[in-house]
Amino acid sequence: MVTLTHYIVLSTILFGLGAIGFAVRRNAIILFMSIELMLNAVNLSLVAFSRYRAELNGQVMVLFIYAVAAAEVAVGLALLISLFRHVREVDVTRINILKG
Amino acid sequence: MSDYGYTFSMDQLWQIAGGQIILLIAGLLLIGLDLAWMGLDSERRTSRLGWVTVTALFAALGHVVYREWQLHEVVFMGVFSMEKFTAFLTATVLMAGIIASVLSLNYLHNNGRARGEYYILLIFALYGTVAMLQSVDLLMMFICLEIMSIGVYVLAAYLKDDCRSQEGAFKYFLLGSFGSAFFLFGLALLYGLTGTVNLTDMAVELSRGLFTRPEVLVSLALLMAGLFFKMAMVPFHMWTPDVYEGSPAVVTGFMATVVKAGAFGVFVKVLTVAFGPILYESGQPAFASTFHLAALAAYWKPVIWWISLLTMFIGNLVAVSQTNVKRMLAYSSIAHAGYMALGILAGNDEGRMGVLFYLFTYSLMNLGAFGVLFLIDGKERGAQTLEDYQGLGYRFPGLSFLMSLFLVAMAGLPPTGGFIAKFYVFSAAIKEGYLLLAALGILTSAIGAYYYLRVIYMLYMKDPVREVEPGPAAFPALAVLIAAAIAIIYLGVLPEDLAVLADTAQRSLALVF
Numbered sequence: 001m002v003t004l005t006h007y008i009v010l011s012t013i014l015f016g017l018g019a020i021g022f023a024v025r026r027n028a029i030i031l032f033m034s035i036e037l038m039l040n041a042v043n044l045s046l047v048a049f050s051r052y053r054a055e056l057n058g059q060v061m062v063l064f065i066y067a068v069a070a071a072e073v074a075v076g077l078a079l080l081i082s083l084f085r086h087v088r089e090v091d092v093t094r095i096n097i098l099k100g
Numbered sequence: 101m102s103d104y105g106y107t108f109s110m111d112q113l114w115q116i117a118g119g120q121i122i123l124l125i126a127g128l129l130l131i132g133l134d135l136a137w138m139g140l141d142s143e144r145r146t147s148r149l150g151w152v153t154v155t156a157l158f159a160a161l162g163h164v165v166y167r168e169w170q171l172h173e174v175v176f177m178g179v180f181s182m183e184k185f186t187a188f189l190t191a192t193v194l195m196a197g198i199i200a201s202v203l204s205l206n207y208l209h210n211n212g213r214a215r216g217e218y219y220i221l222l223i224f225a226l227y228g229t230v231a232m233l234q235s236v237d238l239l240m241m242f243i244c245l246e247i248m249s250i251g252v253y254v255l256a257a258y259l260k261d262d263c264r265s266q267e268g269a270f271k272y273f274l275l276g277s278f279g280s281a282f283f284l285f286g287l288a289l290l291y292g293l294t295g296t297v298n299l300t301d302m303a304v305e306l307s308r309g310l311f312t313r314p315e316v317l318v319s320l321a322l323l324m325a326g327l328f329f330k331m332a333m334v335p336f337h338m339w340t341p342d343v344y345e346g347s348p349a350v351v352t353g354f355m356a357t358v359v360k361a362g363a364f365g366v367f368v369k370v371l372t373v374a375f376g377p378i379l380y381e382s383g384q385p386a387f388a389s390t391f392h393l394a395a396l397a398a399y400w401k402p403v404i405w406w407i408s409l410l411t412m413f414i415g416n417l418v419a420v421s422q423t424n425v426k427r428m429l430a431y432s433s434i435a436h437a438g439y440m441a442l443g444i445l446a447g448n449d450e451g452r453m454g455v456l457f458y459l460f461t462y463s464l465m466n467l468g469a470f471g472v473l474f475l476i477d478g479k480e481r482g483a484q485t486l487e488d489y490q491g492l493g494y495r496f497p498g499l500s501f502l503m504s505l506f507l508v509a510m511a512g513l514p515p516t517g518g519f520i521a522k523f524y525v526f527s528a529a530i531k532e533g534y535l536l537l538a539a540l541g542i543l544t545s546a547i548g549a550y551y552y553l554r555v556i557y558m559l560y561m562k563d564p565v566r567e568v569e570p571g572p573a574a575f576p577a578l579a580v581l582i583a584a585a586i587a588i589i590y591l592g593v594l595p596e597d598l599a600v601l602a603d604t605a606q607r608s609l610a611l612v613f
Contacts, residue, residue, distance in 0.1 A: 049292035
């Protein structure tokens with residue numbers, strides 16, 4: 001029997017993996033994927049809560065979050081390409097002109 | 101109390117959402133006009149678009165001041181709240197938007213980078229901020245936060261052939277969306293725990309006994325972490341100096357004022373409406389239903405205590421070692437967030453009033469400083485170091501005087517509004533018994549005075565070492581800077597008017613929810 005707890009634990013693990021990935025990986029594309037993983041972990045928990053409470057609000061929220069995440073990624077990839085044109089580099093630890 | 105209206109007439113719609121409607125229509129109109137005026141050269145087209153933006157912002161400001169200031173209700177099924185607290189912050193944000201747009205006209209001209217999309221992005225970012233301030237629903241807050249952020253990410257990357265601008269914008273994007281993910285996870289957990297994302301309903305649910313559950317505290321911590329990213333509080337401030345240094349100077353001013361004011365407004369709303377009681381002077385909660393939330397406030401107050409202290413210390417200490425004035429102002433804006441958090445921590449009438457007063461004066465002085473900075477700069481990154489500033493005082497007395505005035509205000513010296521603003525938040529904190537924190541805060545403020553006054557010292561007491569050529573300053577930009585300077589002095593000499601308005605505004609929080 002898969003209960004609400006299972007879903008929430010899974011979603012927390014996914015969210016944690018995303019956060020850890022964001023902290024330890026250095027490739028900008030992987031950082032993107034980590035953020036997406038975090039957002040989708042949230043979506044999973046919203047759907048689980050929505051099912052548990054037997055109402056649709058949570059699932060509607062997921063649609064909103066999808067739209068926002070899509071817009072965010074579109075802008076983010078554009079920014080990455082624009083940056084890549086200058087530095088020819090996707091390793092975020094080596095993109096460090098600004099410091100101090 | 102709450103008016104959960106499901107139907108409303110066009111007239112009512114205009115009454116309650118006029119400001120938002122004006123901004124939204126203006127944004128769409130700008131896209132059309134940018135195409136319609138394709139025949140003009142990009143410089144003239146952009147300056148026309150700029151004036152359309154300024155007009156629209158004035159119209160929206162007028163609506164907020166004359167209509168929304170009178171309103172007192174929760175509308176659209178509890179998603180937006182219209183009360184004086186929101187109206188005050190909306191007006192502050194729109195005022196900052198007007199200053200930024202007028203300065204942008206000059207900035208884009210000086211840098212030869214006039215392009216229509218600048219104003220489109222600016223007005224949509226402002227729309228997101230205004231809608232975010234008005235929402236009392238976590239989901240709506242998140243969506244509006246993203247509308248604001250996405251606009252600002254692109255604005256930060258506006259200098260397309262400048263590597264620093266690109267790098268700053270990309271860092272901002274990565275850490276910004278990382279922060280939003282935390283906010284979102286907090287939202288999802290709270291939805292699971294309380295069954296609602298509406299702050300008023302959530303307060304009722306929480307006060308039914310949920311408030312001491314560890315899950316609630318975890319989700320509150322996640323929500324707060326997400327907002328701290330946007331407010332640039334230590335230890336969530338890593339992106340701030342890089343982004344502020346990399347972005348176009350006017351956009352930096354915009355981020356430091358509009359985005360910060362938006363995030364602070366939301367933060368105060370979340371903490372006072374859902375997670376803490378709104379106390380009257382007598383110490384009694386406004387509503388019986390929120391009584392238990394006093395216990396919840398005991399959990400988040402120590403967190404803000406430490407974050408406020410760290411923000412003030414790190415912001416001010418690191419600013420001392422900066423040689424680039426723009427980067428120094430970035431650290432100083434971190435420090436200012438720490439002072440404002442002091443007012444939130446106090447959580448009494450004077451504290452909330454102080455935060456509103458602080459945000460208003462801070463918007464004026466910060467945008468003013470960045471305005472003068474880009475004029476002295478000539479072209480972006482032309483003359484931003486302390487060395488460049490040496491001896492400018494006698495060669496360019498007007499600009500130097502304005503810069504000195506804005507810096508004195510930020511240092512919090514009388515007779516400027518900056519002093520009064522600091523006085524309000526510190527005295528609010530002392531009143532609530534946070535003596536140690538207030539004392540340490542004043543100590544950091546003294547450190548702050550050192551690096552602000554150092555710039556003035558460079559301007560007037562040193563001989564020039566480098567030939568600096570400020571960019572041309574057109575009349576509108578100068579008029580706006582001088583108006584900001586006069587307003588800062590006025591607020592320092594006669595602060596009562598704004599203080600009364602801010603106090604009325606913060607009292608409305610207790611009345612509407």
